[in-house]
Amino acid sequence: MNAIQVIPVNWYLLLSAVLFTIGVLGVLFRRNAIIIFMSVELMLNAVNLLLVAFSTYLSDSAGQVFVFFIMAVAAAEVAVGLAILMSVYRNTMSTDINILSKLKG
Amino acid sequence: MITQYIFYFLSFLAIMFGLMVVLSKNPIHSVLYLVLTFFAIAGHYVLLNAQFLAAVHIIVYAGAIMVLFLFVIMLLNLNKETEPHKNVWLKLSAAVAAGLLLVVMVGSLKNAEMIAATNAFDPSVGLIENLGKTLFGEFLLPFEVASLLLLGAMVGAVLLGKKSIK
Numbered sequence: 001m002n003a004i005q006v007i008p009v010n011w012y013l014l015l016s017a018v019l020f021t022i023g024v025l026g027v028l029f030r031r032n033a034i035i036i037f038m039s040v041e042l043m044l045n046a047v048n049l050l051l052v053a054f055s056t057y058l059s060d061s062a063g064q065v066f067v068f069f070i071m072a073v074a075a076a077e078v079a080v081g082l083a084i085l086m087s088v089y090r091n092t093m094s095t096d097i098n099i100l101s102k103l104k105g
Numbered sequence: 106m107i108t109q110y111i112f113y114f115l116s117f118l119a120i121m122f123g124l125m126v127v128l129s130k131n132p133i134h135s136v137l138y139l140v141l142t143f144f145a146i147a148g149h150y151v152l153l154n155a156q157f158l159a160a161v162h163i164i165v166y167a168g169a170i171m172v173l174f175l176f177v178i179m180l181l182n183l184n185k186e187t188e189p190h191k192n193v194w195l196k197l198s199a200a201v202a203a204g205l206l207l208v209v210m211v212g213s214l215k216n217a218e219m220i221a222a223t224n225a226f227d228p229s230v231g232l233i234e235n236l237g238k239t240l241f242g243e244f245l246l247p248f249e250v251a252s253l254l255l256l257g258a259m260v261g262a263v264l265l266g267k268k269s270i271k
Contacts, residue, residue: 004153005226006108009219015116017210019123021203026127028199034132034178038139041170042123045146048162056153056231059224061239064158064231068240071165072251076258078170082177083265089181 004056012053019046033085033095037078044074111152119145132183136174143167155231 019042026039048067055063085095092099122145125138143166150159229235240248 006106007112010214010217011112011116013214013217014211015119017207017214018120021207021210022120022123022127024206025199025203028202029127029196032132032183034174034183035127035135038126038135038174041139041166042126042142045143045166049146049149052150052153052155052158052231056155058222059227059230061230061235062243064155064236065240065244067158068161068236069244069247069251071161072255075165075170076254078173079258079262080265082173083262086177086181087265095181095183 004053009053009057012050016046016050016053019043019049031096031098033088033097033100034082036097037081037085041074041078044070108152111148115145115148115152118142119149132178133175136171136178139174140167140171143171153231154228157233157236158231 023039023041023043023046026042027036030036030039048070051063051067051070055061055067088100089095119142122138122142126135126142129135129138143162147159147162147167150156150162
């Protein structure tokens with residue numbers, strides 16, 4: 001039994017909206033830069049879920065290929081972002097994003 | 106209907122673990138909860154007949170990206186509750202802002218009219234054969250450009266990770 005035949009696409013829209021909001025909440029709520037990164041990952045996954053849901057709903061595999069590209073971009077983003085975080089930590093001994101306000105001139 | 110119950114269960118798990126990612130104090134716990142969230146989302150993919158994508162999702166996200174997060178957290182020795190917290194008003198305003206965003210999104214999506222599916226339902230759309238045909242036919246150029254992106258990210262990560270550049 002396929003889910004898309006018994007579950008309306010609107011429910012996937014709502015689930016993705018909730019997951020995306022949790023990601024936004026994490027970015028606004030926390031000061032630890034690593035947690036903020038993970039919240040961004042959560043937002044990307046909310047969008048991925050919606051792309052897969054619509055891809056199955058419309059029987060079009062292009063949506064699932066988009067998800068592959070999003071995964072590649074997320075992997076690149078995490079690698080570079082964590083390297084930046086490491087060098088920030090090496091200089092400030094903290095991952096608190098408020099310290100980064102010193103980057104202002 | 107059992108499919109609907111599985112959908113409810115997986116949605117509940119994804120939302121609950123997602124909230125735990127944001128709310129748990131210890132960064133290690135956040136990473137582990139995020140892995141569980143990814144497993145719940147992979148369950149959704151299986152439910153949507155995207156089995157190959159579910160496997161890739163587990164391998165790439167839970168297997169590679171989250172391990173990278175764990176490595177960095179343990180390397181930086183953040184596995185204790187050392188992080189400073191925002192004051193109460195900032196937290197409250199963050200929660201209110203996120204709640205308002207949720208209200209706006211749900212309100213605008215609730216009565217959205219769905220276009221009817223034009224293609225007949227095809228259960229094999231998420232299998233490797235169809236995905237490969239699309240990826241290496243229609244999306245060949247973006248696929249090649251993605252390799253450039255990964256190369257650039259690799260060079261950048263190595264350059265940033267070096268101790269000092271003299």
